Amino acid sequence: MGLLTSIRSSISKLFAASEPRRIGIYGPPNAGKTTLANRIARDWTGDAVGPESHVPHETRRARRKENVEIKRNGSSVNIDIVDTPGVTTKVDYTEFLEHDMAEDDAIRRSREATEGVAEAMHWLREDVDGVIYVLDATTDPFTQVNTMLIGIIESQDLPVLIFANKIDLEDASVQRIRNAFPQHETVPLSALEGDNMDEVYDKIAEYFG
Amino acid sequence: MAELTTGDDGNAPLDGVQIDLISTERMEGLRTMEKIHLILDGVRDGNIVILERGLDPDEESKLIEVTMGEIQPDGDGFTGIEIETYPGGTRNESGLLGRVLGRGEQSKLTVIGPANRIETLHKDENLIRTLIRRR
Ligand SMILES: Nc1nc2c(ncn2[C@@H]2O[C@H](COP(=O)(O)OP(=O)(O)OP(=O)(O)O)[C@@H](O)[C@H]2O)c(=O)[nH]1
Ligand SMILES: [Mg+2]
Numbered sequence: 001m002g003l004l005t006s007i008r009s010s011i012s013k014l015f016a017a018s019e020p021r022r023i024g025i026y027g028p029p030n031a032g033k034t035t036l037a038n039r040i041a042r043d044w045t046g047d048a049v050g051p052e053s054h055v056p057h058e059t060r061r062a063r064r065k066e067n068v069e070i071k072r073n074g075s076s077v078n079i080d081i082v083d084t085p086g087v088t089t090k091v092d093y094t095e096f097l098e099h100d101m102a103e104d105d106a107i108r109r110s111r112e113a114t115e116g117v118a119e120a121m122h123w124l125r126e127d128v129d130g131v132i133y134v135l136d137a138t139t140d141p142f143t144q145v146n147t148m149l150i151g152i153i154e155s156q157d158l159p160v161l162i163f164a165n166k167i168d169l170e171d172a173s174v175q176r177i178r179n180a181f182p183q184h185e186t187v188p189l190s191a192l193e194g195d196n197m198d199e200v201y202d203k204i205a206e207y208f209g
Numbered sequence: 210m211a212e213l214t215t216g217d218d219g220n221a222p223l224d225g226v227q228i229d230l231i232s233t234e235r236m237e238g239l240r241t242m243e244k245i246h247l248i249l250d251g252v253r254d255g256n257i258v259i260l261e262r263g264l265d266p267d268e269e270s271k272l273i274e275v276t277m278g279e280i281q282p283d284g285d286g287f288t289g290i291e292i293e294t295y296p297g298g299t300r301n302e303s304g305l306l307g308r309v310l311g312r313g314e315q316s317k318l319t320v321i322g323p324a325n326r327i328e329t330l331h332k333d334e335n336l337i338r339t340l341i342r343r344r
Contacts, residue, residue, distance in 0.1 A: 010244075080211065089273055089276060089292055089324065090276075090280075090288050090289025090291065090324035091282075091289055107282040110280070111281075111282055114277040114280045117275045117277045118277040118278055119271050121273050121277075122274060124270065125270055138285070142331075142332070144292055144293055148266075148292075150265040151266045151269070152269060152270045154266070155265070155267065
């Protein structure tokens, strides 16, 4: 191998190392994905990603925060975080009406939600380098959507961390999530209260660095 | 209401539920999008579609994507799909090793129906109990 080739390969390695890895935040609606994305972005860049809400399908377009540099033990990892719409197999606009929404707003929300989910699925096949799968630890993790999504992520051989969110709530069960997905690392946290964020960043650095 | 009356799609009898049980052989000859349209055409007619052998993860991902595209909130009332598979858990084997060893997602029995008519009442490793509403 000539000098030029070896220079070229070390240059490309240099770029590969500094190129941020794109980490998709996936999970069912209302799990706390945006709350988490905002916390990560605020902790390391100072500003937020998008609005949070108790009404499902608040996030209807994948939103990206680029070049988030997370410092751990003297080294740093550089990631782009992508907050995605909650994945589902069904959207019924009439359910939004129960949240005091006018009919045409509900229809618009529904249409945006379906487009956003389709886009998020497409991205998962083409465009992410790793996945944080966020679950609300107060709800049953053993759902078809979770099983399918984890299966899809595994089939792409993407590194994945499962985040058991909302541990500040009394009926949260991290163990139930560990039992449902024993093959993956589960990290407990409260994205809202900021509980256990040190371990969260350690694991992000370990898995996606 | 007379038994012979048909639904407004002119297809399924008003008071019954049609179940399509699709064999592994039938699915094997189809491409991904053909499989997805076969499933969604059935479900949109109000039928329950049962696949002897389920979809692979990539096909499941595209099924969700295409389903989302077919939901029109001010359209014909289609609100998406309900889907259940057997066995349910991912339990490690669907990872790289499982695929190399050629173990089956193959054998995964899959039930798909219209979200507004099908409801899973109970699910564990040994039983899926589903309620299908009449239209
Ligand atoms: N108690 C508690 N509530 C939380 C936590 N994280 C998020 N929430 C709340 O859960 C609700 C949903 O949060 P979001 O961050 O909007 O959820 P999401 O997963 O982005 O939802 P979609 O975008 O609709 O898919 C909001 O009311 C949040 O305040 C948490 O750690 N603890
Ligand atoms: Mg969100």
